[in-house]
Amino acid sequence: MLARLDRAPKDACLNDLADRLESRTGEILEANASDLAAGREAGLDEALIDRLAMTQARIAGMATGVREVAQLPDPVGEVVETSTLQNGLEVSKQRVPIGVIGIVYEARPNVTVDAAALCLKSGNAVVLRGSSAAEASNAVLAGLVVESLREAGIPETAVSPLSGGGHEQLRELATQEGLVDLIIPRGGDGLKNALKEVARVPVMYAAAGNCHVYVHEDADLQMAQRIAYNAKVQRPGVCNAAETLLVHRAAAGALLPALLQQLSDAGVELVGDERARDNAADVPVGPASAEDWDTEYHGLKMAVGVVDSLFAAVDHVNRHGSGHSEAIVTSSNEAANEFTEAVDAAAVYVNASTRFTDGYEFGMGAEIGNSTQKLHARGPIGLRELTTTKYIVRGSGQVRE
Amino acid sequence: MLARLDRAPKDACLNDLADRLESRTGEILEANASDLAAGREAGLDEALIDRLAMTQARIAGMATGVREVAQLPDPVGEVVETSTLQNGLEVSKQRVPIGVIGIVYEARPNVTVDAAALCLKSGNAVVLRGSSAAEASNAVLAGLVVESLREAGIPETAVSPLSGGGHEQLRELATQEGLVDLIIPRGGDGLKNALKEVARVPVMYAAAGNCHVYVHEDADLQMAQRIAYNAKVQRPGVCNAAETLLVHRAAAGALLPALLQQLSDAGVELVGDERARDNAADVPVGPASAEDWDTEYHGLKMAVGVVDSLFAAVDHVNRHGSGHSEAIVTSSNEAANEFTEAVDAAAVYVNASTRFTDGYEFGMGAEIGNSTQKLHARGPIGLRELTTTKYIVRGSGQVRE
Numbered sequence A, B: 001m002l003a004r005l006d007r008a009p010k011d012a013c014l015n016d017l018a019d020r021l022e023s024r025t026g027e028i029l030e031a032n033a034s035d036l037a038a039g040r041e042a043g044l045d046e047a048l049i050d051r052l053a054m055t056q057a058r059i060a061g062m063a064t065g066v067r068e069v070a071q072l073p074d075p076v077g078e079v080v081e082t083s084t085l086q087n088g089l090e091v092s093k094q095r096v097p098i099g100v101i102g103i104v105y106e107a108r109p110n111v112t113v114d115a116a117a118l119c120l121k122s123g124n125a126v127v128l129r130g131s132s133a134a135e136a137s138n139a140v141l142a143g144l145v146v147e148s149l150r151e152a153g154i155p156e157t158a159v160s161p162l163s164g165g166g167h168e169q170l171r172e173l174a175t176q177e178g179l180v181d182l183i184i185p186r187g188g189d190g191l192k193n194a195l196k197e198v199a200r201v202p203v204m205y206a207a208a209g210n211c212h213v214y215v216h217e218d219a220d221l222q223m224a225q226r227i228a229y230n231a232k233v234q235r236p237g238v239c240n241a242a243e244t245l246l247v248h249r250a251a252a253g254a255l256l257p258a259l260l261q262q263l264s265d266a267g268v269e270l271v272g273d274e275r276a277r278d279n280a281a282d283v284p285v286g287p288a289s290a291e292d293w294d295t296e297y298h299g300l301k302m303a304v305g306v307v308d309s310l311f312a313a314v315d316h317v318n319r320h321g322s323g324h325s326e327a328i329v330t331s332s333n334e335a336a337n338e339f340t341e342a343v344d345a346a347a348v349y350v351n352a353s354t355r356f357t358d359g360y361e362f363g364m365g366a367e368i369g370n371s372t373q374k375l376h377a378r379g380p381i382g383l384r385e386l387t388t389t390k391y392i393v394r395g396s397g398q399v400r401e
Helices: A009-023 A024-042 A046-052 A056-071 A110-121 A132-152 A167-173 A189-196 A221-233 A249-265 A275-279 A288-293 A312-322 A333-342 B007-025 B025-041 B048-050 B056-071 B108-123 B130-153 B167-174 B189-198 B221-233 B249-265 B273-276 B290-294 B310-320 B333-342
Strands: A078-086 A092-099 A100-105 A125-129 A159-161 A181-184 A211-215 A241-246 A270-271 A299-305 A325-330 A347-352 A387-398 B080-082 B090-097 B100-105 B125-129 B158-160 B181-185 B213-216 B242-248 B269-272 B301-307 B325-330 B347-352 B387-398
Touching: A009 A024, A009 A056, A009 A078, A009 A132, A024 A046, A024 A056, A024 A132, A046 A132, A056 A110, A078 A347, A092 A275, A092 B325, A100 A110, A110 A125, A110 A132, A110 A159, A132 A159, A167 A189, A167 A221, A181 B347, A211 A312, A221 A241, A221 A249, A221 A325, A221 A347, A221 B273, A221 B387, A241 A249, A241 A312, A249 A270, A249 A275, A249 A299, A275 A299, A288 A299, A299 A312, A312 A333, A325 B249, A333 A347, A333 B387, A387 B221, A387 B333, B007 B025, B007 B056, B007 B108, B007 B130, B025 B048, B025 B056, B025 B130, B048 B130, B056 B108, B100 B108, B100 B167, B108 B125, B108 B130, B108 B158, B125 B167, B130 B158, B167 B189, B181 B189, B213 B310, B221 B242, B221 B249, B221 B325, B221 B347, B242 B249, B242 B310, B249 B269, B249 B273, B249 B301, B249 B325, B269 B273, B273 B301, B290 B301, B290 B310, B301 B310, B310 B333, B325 B333, B333 B347
Parallel strands: A100 A125, A100 A181, A125 A159, A211 A241, A211 A325, A241 A299, A270 A299, A325 A347, A347 B387, A387 B347, B100 B125, B100 B181, B125 B158, B213 B242, B213 B325, B242 B301, B269 B301, B325 B347
Antiparallel strands: A078 A092, A092 A387, B080 B090, B090 B387
């Protein structure tokens, strides 16, 4: 039974998997190349191609992530809190695995490895339903996982890759109450809505990100430019990339011409409200539609707005944001505190890029996704988020009066 | 905004409410008497009548619970963990309110007070949808809550009692995505299934309890008798009462005659498997049907089974239990550890009655219910379980490489 597996075989399996990822990089890249070729032929957009693409560096990063998971403490059995009640009962709240977790994901093949590693380490069995766009890559990666399970003497049923696909399969998986304890979708709104329609099993939404960078009137403008540029451009296809830049009107004139020029030079298509366009100097900025403020572009496009106050910025963020990652650039503690308290999101940043919301960056090893919902887990979903708890209560014959 | 309310007005409101519960006990009892009379006339069963009934002692207990909630630390802003990343980012994970919580409950009027107190203290707005069977009691109690909010200068919108009822209202509440963040039903399977059909808002099931007491072969039999009797008889209408007694075959002959006699004398209707009936001496024990093992009786009835081993007991508990509260009576650490590890439930007891699974008993002040699901909260739902978290990340211009 996976839930009661000792730490040693789990870690041995993970270290073996990391080795295999490195020694079999060629095989992985070959399979990935065929997925990429098929994807380009099928006309997948660039954000999807970016998610699908494996490189030697990304594979090395996966191996590092898996080794880090092996080094992390085993969450199973971790004592969350203890107390001795007045009647002498000793209460201990401990982490235990959730059970069987279904991961439903789109093009990213690295999810195959991250999900298997995190679920195994946390004592959960995992059902992997990847995208047909990554079929060849996923097959090779899942094959390596199975080899490592076998090597470590862990039942292969710990990791079950589903092949095939389609909505009927999704419905079947999402209605296995009592057999599947949790489903984590990792993909866009289409997948999310498809699941909402059919799921009777609990679902933890690793959802989309409509993230903002707000530049307050007292911001260090060089820092603001660096952060806004990084949040948009460093990897635009991912959910913690920024989609909207908000600038206090007092900073717009000094910040926007240079920043928008830099963004435009990097190939970012810009749209903005009237005041943003008025402050754009020679940079081409199209008019932003109402929908732009609610859109996750998944690519090199950004909406730019000028606001009258911190309050207006917070209001915009809470109205349009998806509750993922939000940043303020400011030199004032007061503004920073107001923003972090008033903004309703999984992660709120002061003077840093939104791009850091990530289990690996946060020191959690790897992650299965970022939760933007409020229950159970909010933010990166790592090992602890894949456990539940059990109260163990020891007595000497206590009964209730 | 309720989420950012200081601790002082919240606690002042709660202490004022406790005072009102005491000084207005007469009013509450009067309203409750009319609900009880109507309930008896409508033929409510005794378990429901027990849940509905208020007494001076129960009202005093509610007041004590509310004062304890006031004394508990404010969960809002509590720092769950902090870390400084290698790049200098300071990450702090803090508790924040969930938002708006809907509580849907059956006959128990005390839920009105417990839910309002816990939601207020945790910074959440609450929508209360009680049962029509407790309409008069709930109206008086909600009125006292509103008086206390007013007295403390807190917007009355913090607590919204719904009147009326019916399935259409339930559907309306359960589909307010974006307005209602969480629904907690507190009631039986009918309510639970009705919600499962319609809910699009997240639901935390404060579910039923099919709890077991297992007496191992090496148990102190006097202790076993005391625990089994207490778990069944002390308050049979509630979810942490035991429904099934399992006894190791080596202990059956010595334990069962006296224990079953005591249960029978207390008015407990007994059913059992063949070996339990064989060991019942002169106590009348009917044959247990397959359904008995899966039934929460909500009253003075108990199923009794004899098992061949600890393993068989664990298997029975995991197959038939509802994951609420399970107890073993044993003098061996080895058996205790095996049972606590292998049984899959919110609370697992060694040598104590199952009746202790309760937020008040666990030192959490009061509770809104006991979760038997695995996500977000498992066991008593108290203040912390009514919060989510937010990562606050402070930097000095960090961007992602």
